[in-house]
Amino acid sequence: GGPQVIRVPRRLQERAENVKQARRPRTAMVSTVRAGKLLIKSKNPQLNQSAAYTLGKFEEPVLASKGWKHKKSFGDYFTINSTQDLPPFLTRRCPEHPGHEDPKQPITFQSLKLCPEMIELLRNDGIVQPTTVQLQAVPKLLRGHNLLCAAETGSGKTLSYLLPVIEKLNKDRGVPELHDFEPHVRSVVLVPSRELAEQVASVAKVYGGPFGLKVKVVGGGRGVGKIKVAFAGGAPDIVVATPGALYKALKRCYLNMDELSFLVIDEADTMFDPSFAGLLQSILAHARVASDPSETVGPCRKAQLAVVGATFPGGVGEVLGQVTDLGNMAVIKSQMLHFLMPHVKQMFLKVRGADKLLELHEALKAAQEGTGILVFCNGSATVNWLGYALEDLRMRHVRLQGEMPASMRAGIFQAFQKGLVDVLVCTDIASRGLDTQRVGLVINYDFPTSHTDYVHRAGRVGRAGSSSCGAVLSFVTHPWDVELVQSIETAARRRTSLPGMESAIREPAPRMDSNEHP
Numbered sequence: 001g002g003p004q005v006i007r008v009p010r011r012l013q014e015r016a017e018n019v020k021q022a023r024r025p026r027t028a029m030v031s032t033v034r035a036g037k038l039l040i041k042s043k044n045p046q047l048n049q050s051a052a053y054t055l056g057k058f059e060e061p062v063l064a065s066k067g068w069k070h071k072k073s074f075g076d077y078f079t080i081n082s083t084q085d086l087p088p089f090l091t092r093r094c095p096e097h098p099g100h101e102d103p104k105q106p107i108t109f110q111s112l113k114l115c116p117e118m119i120e121l122l123r124n125d126g127i128v129q130p131t132t133v134q135l136q137a138v139p140k141l142l143r144g145h146n147l148l149c150a151a152e153t154g155s156g157k158t159l160s161y162l163l164p165v166i167e168k169l170n171k172d173r174g175v176p177e178l179h180d181f182e183p184h185v186r187s188v189v190l191v192p193s194r195e196l197a198e199q200v201a202s203v204a205k206v207y208g209g210p211f212g213l214k215v216k217v218v219g220g221g222r223g224v225g226k227i228k229v230a231f232a233g234g235a236p237d238i239v240v241a242t243p244g245a246l247y248k249a250l251k252r253c254y255l256n257m258d259e260l261s262f263l264v265i266d267e268a269d270t271m272f273d274p275s276f277a278g279l280l281q282s283i284l285a286h287a288r289v290a291s292d293p294s295e296t297v298g299p300c301r302k303a304q305l306a307v308v309g310a311t312f313p314g315g316v317g318e319v320l321g322q323v324t325d326l327g328n329m330a331v332i333k334s335q336m337l338h339f340l341m342p343h344v345k346q347m348f349l350k351v352r353g354a355d356k357l358l359e360l361h362e363a364l365k366a367a368q369e370g371t372g373i374l375v376f377c378n379g380s381a382t383v384n385w386l387g388y389a390l391e392d393l394r395m396r397h398v399r400l401q402g403e404m405p406a407s408m409r410a411g412i413f414q415a416f417q418k419g420l421v422d423v424l425v426c427t428d429i430a431s432r433g434l435d436t437q438r439v440g441l442v443i444n445y446d447f448p449t450s451h452t453d454y455v456h457r458a459g460r461v462g463r464a465g466s467s468s469c470g471a472v473l474s475f476v477t478h479p480w481d482v483e484l485v486q487s488i489e490t491a492a493r494r495r496t497s498l499p500g501m502e503s504a505i506r507e508p509a510p511r512m513d514s515n516e517h518p
């Protein structure tokens, strides 16, 4: 007979069509490109994503870096474009700020109740409007609170604690020095590297010096003699120190923290990292930390504690909860914490290990003369090797890594900072806290091994006071780099914070009672 006709019921037909739809590649279904600026620009234009496109809540983004574990992907690239010209932490107007009468007027430092001399000093440096973190932190510290302050890189955290510290030290001159042999220090700022200590101390001198406050800096690696000398001339008002050096000074009684009014722990996540945590606890044992503002006044006053940082990955809250009562700390957390910076262009290039030097050379040659460039490597050996390779290519640069002797490290960062040389090849030692207003380009020669390191390295550009927003160029070589790249790309496309860092501050671990310790 004739051909057999099988009739498929209409309902079944519809269902089959639905399945086909769902199986169709997503790119063919949803175009992520709209009119206007691109957020993600990929080598394959199909994978571009417009700034105007919003990803659905349950929609999985299609990533430009999807196949990057595969060898075929070498030569592929994509860019996360900047979507705004100004950094998010600059305040223009803030109608919600109490005491700010006219919401149309920009807020100035006047509204922060700093003394007129200080406001004048700031104005001389072109600092007129407080950043969001300064706006929140300064009043809290002036009122005597302990503070946990989490705000993005380059948002002006240094002044947010130094200004109230200086203001209060200036107003309250303390008791005259009685015991010369053991100088009493009134405030201590702890930072993880000697370069950062120098930098914070120089800011403290600029704004504390005119009020007659004495600032000293002590860093490790130079023997106890140097530490002793630093305190030989009597008690400084502000000591900026690395934990190792401060601990030595305390142990040998070159310094005493009995009359301490302020203890600041900057770059908190590094400081609470296992490599420093023990030392930090020993230091904290020398300080009497106030548990509320009423204890910070009077003859038996205790010290205010400020813990400051740009990244608070999971775990920090726990360690912190063991050294201080988190319940009594005022918490400031900026809205953009752990987000990719929207004002910085970030490029990712999948490149073979053997081609990295060539790509780096091209990028350095293409950069505008006079632009500061940081080239990050994951280890000291790579910094040294790359240094020799760049010498062969006659590319002028300086190097900074933690395994250099302290004498060699001295002055290197300043030389770069002053613009004597444009290229600094370094490890993550330079990613933490160093203020690099002149840096226009960060190059990840080696891809960082954590989100935290990516955020801090990228945070060396686009800082408050920088003239341009700058850019980040990352070389991606190994399959194990790819997952991190993919999660960064996903966060960019979804406009969310980087994963794994969200809850560290909001949900601190409950405080462990001392008698519960094993």
Ligand SMILES: Nc1ncnc2c1ncn2[C@@H]1O[C@H](COP(=O)(O)OP(=O)(O)OP(=O)(O)O)[C@@H](O)[C@H]1O
Residues within 6 Å of the ligand: 126, 127, 128, 129, 130, 131, 134, 151, 152, 153, 154, 155, 156, 157, 158, 159, 309, 310, 432, 433, 434, 435, 437, 459, 463, 464, 465
């Ligand atoms: N209100 C302001 N207006 C303009 N520039 C400012 C202001 N406050 C600070 N700055 C400048 O911004 C730069 C960055 O500040 P700072 O080094 O304190 O950033 P940070 O938040 O500590 O960053 P990081 O997390 O990288 O340590 C400094 O050069 C500082 O002088």
